[in-house]
Amino acid sequence: MTNLLPLALGHVRNAVWQLLSNDHDEGLALGLEALDVEALLTLDDLDPDVPTLEPNPTASLVAARALLDSAPDEVPPAAWAALQALIAKLT
């Protein structure tokens, strides 16, 4: 396992925090979707990193996707679909 996955997971956790901590009504549903992506990416014995916050949740998720692109064999297919769908909703 590369060290990209813990960093990508860290970005997704940042996005969860950013979505849930804003005051927008839709932030709750989107935050819960991001939490679902986190569950899909949390493989056994994987400790997430704590990367620097991106300016917004979309940027955090895009950063996670960029990292996952580098290690496609290690990413569960369900996580791809969920991540792509969430980014599409946010952009």
Add this chain to the structure above:
Amino acid sequence: MATIADLLNRLEFRVHTLTRTPADTVKSHLAGWMPLARTTQQAIALLPLGGRSEVVKAGIRNVLQPLARGPRQPLDGVHPAPQLAELAQIMGGISDTLADNLRSGGRAEYAGAEALKLEASLLSAIHVAARWSRSTMDDQKLPTTRSSVMAFLGDLAVITEPYALIPPGQRTSSLEELALRAPNTPGHEGAAVAWARTASETLTERYRISSWAMQAIAGDLALLSHTARLAVVAAASRGELLPPTAGQISDSLDASARAWRTAATWPPYLRLGGRNSDLRAASRDLREAIATGTAAGLGSWRRVLGVATPVALGHAAVMQSLVRRHELWIHGSAVDPDYGYARGWGREPRWSQQGQPLVAASLDGCRDLDGAVSLLGTSPHHDASSSLSRWSPVHAELNRTRHDDGPRVPLESPTVSPRI
């Protein structure tokens, strides 16, 4: 999902359409009263009337007991009178629903007056059934057994008469909104029951508790509060709730949604390891049911929030324990380097208070959610989705009975009592 109100409607319709048939013999009535008295006893035993249960319920228990026990000589091969058997089946449904909802004590507002009103509805129906049963045995010859059962039914009719004197409109109870909580019920109610079971199991097993689970449960509680609030606002706009009442409930639910959302917002440098695939599935099903379901009434949302409240209490208790024992993991980057804390994840140091805001939010969420459920239960509202208008189904079924059951005596009015 059939509510107690639905079952009561059915029960009252049946007792008000009781008619004598050739199957109504003394023995068949004895056999019919055994399950009916037993299920009635069970239902009454579950009602939180207040006072000392064994004293308060002694009168009705004493008159139902001999009927539930049946005669000394076994009734081999005797079929229960069909109409009494049907009443027993409905009473059993009410008893099962009460057991499912009140097994762990139920909510405080159910105790006392609300439970007494439901008791009155049940015993009012039993009164009519007892008098009808006596009247069918009047001219039958079976000396020993007949006289004792007539005496038992006479006692029952006397004890239950005060309840039958209360007009139906004055005994509508908030307990009537209760329904069997089955996870296979379609829609958001069933999904909420399944989610609540999985969430409660997760919260009671230490090895299944993770930061993800705590966040997901809190987030789902926020979503339930938020969606219930929308239902309250919609009900108020339809005139089903008075504006001040709707405002109070809406404020409580809004506060609950905000608090639970805060409880779900763990900072990225705090966590607790672990995976929860079953909770993830239950949580996803719940959100899907909420997103795709049709608009539900206030009774339905009260039941859903009633199911969610124990989960909320469990969440707050676990959160308090995790923080008090410093079991959360904190990332070294969040700790002042002067403390010499190692980089990476480690147990939260004893002096750290990072988890406190999450505990406070969880406790606030519990208080606000509980307040909203109480307000929903005690506020007068007309819920179009439930059958709180006791007599309407009687009209609906009456016509079908007239067509389907030729031998039965047609009734002249829907509120007519059986000939006694």
